[in-house]
Amino acid sequence: MLSYRHGFHAGNYADVLKHAILLQTIELIQKKDKPFVYIDTHAGAGGYCLDDEFAQKTAEFKDGIGRLWGRQDLPASLVHYLECVAHFNEGNGGAAEALAWYPGSPALVDMQLRDKDRMVLHELHGTDHQLLAEYFEGERQTKVVRGDGLKGLLAAVPPLERRGLVLIDPSYEIKSDYRDVAEAIIKAQRKFATGVYLLWYPVVNRAQTESMLSLLKESGIRRQLRIEQAIKPDSDEFGMTAAGLWVINPPWQLDEIATEMLQSLSALLGQPGGQVTVKWEVGE
Template sequence: MLAYRHQFHAGNFADVFKHALLAQLLLALQKKTAPYFYLDTHAGIGLYDLSHPWAQKNAEHEAGIARVWKHPDAPAEIAPYLDAVRAENPGGTLRSYPGSPCIARRLMRAQDRIGLIELNRKDAQVLADLFVRDRRVTVECADGYQALKALLPPKERRGLILIDSSFDRAREFDRLTDAYAAAYRKFATGIFALWYPLMEPAAMRAFERGIVATGIRKILQLEIRVHADDWKATMRGCGLLVTNPPFGFDDTAASMLAWLAPLLYEDDPAVARTLRSRNMQTYEVKWLTGE
């Protein structure tokens, strides 16, 4: 029984962070004409109706995409993501939010291929219906971690794997680390993007130690914080570990987060200023493991 439904969270700060970066990673793969494979192991339903009662329950998109999508000063690096959001809202009112499958589908070229995995049977069916006419996109109702074993390496020999777990089971950090390490062994040249929520500092240190212990190199760590470190009521921030990032992606991500993080910060702006004055950034970009 899967309790998590992304409809409750669609378009929140974590989606903005993850999807803006995802769009840039996919575009970087297009610098070569050779085809790529995009694998989304925890795909959700693809497109979210923000007027749905679940999306309205906490209206998380109001502190996320609603703050960003029409901003006049959005930098060029955010534009491909915002274009994908605007394409789903042609009337100029924010009604729909594209999840990672829709963003990837919008950016793909004729030669590229997408694999979408979703464990929730109903959600997988909604997703399959959304892409039924596109033969470049396959949807499977399965465990995303098992799919990594079955689908890697891809025949294209280049691609991006997004592992975007809902973290609704105990020991998910361990499961994620093990699945990632095994997948990397099958496809060591692939780009991997692992999303994670910021939990208590001890748990985060243990997660980082586990990732470093895999011995995998070239892991860029990106984080965004929307609440102070002692905040416990809701998710205080999240991160993305990007393995084998495209050349220059560290700088691109840093300038994207420098713009996004203050906009998405949820506490009093004075708190954000204090954090910054103590050198506690609301975002971070660093190499967890280098060359």
């Protein structure tokens, strides 16, 4: 597990979907004036240089954020996402119109926080934890924890604010990750039923992914929404064919926003045979 480095994949099509939906979820949560906490179980390094060896080795960002960059015909949800990426580039000494840096989830959320909100970030990888801690050094609203994020999640809920957004974004390098993630979410939801949970998932082996999601569907938890983009048909060949977000207790209108967003992403990022899905898997 500790070998995984997100820098290889920063800004790919899965990141585009994950981060654009994350930003919209926060925007909807913040329509209420009350404070909330953001909990990230696998926070990564905070931000990534797209010119370094990790990003250039795979160049996955070219078929992700690269295909959206500079476009003027996108829905408001994706415009906001691109504005945040541009702001991150400016913050790292680049020009807003350049694409040299890509923000991780913590950096994107940090741009949205009000004075009353806070973050709890977990990262187990030693190097990434150090980079993350340096990025947020001195930030009173942010707590950076080195450790197992799933265990950290159970310790962090229920939060004092009684309002929270949890992002679970593991590497899935180990097969047991799929079951461990589902079980941790079920336990956390029992402690903090009003929280919003965003589970990012890849589709490399469809049966393996659906087995994890079935555990959640059959858990008795209500209001579970699937938001998924398959850039090409499922295959037995190596590689990710789709990625999605499984959202428990999504804020009102997120499904509508996601539907509009995915229509644009399908045209820009998809390949022949790809499809998008926004579906309530468990209702009220």
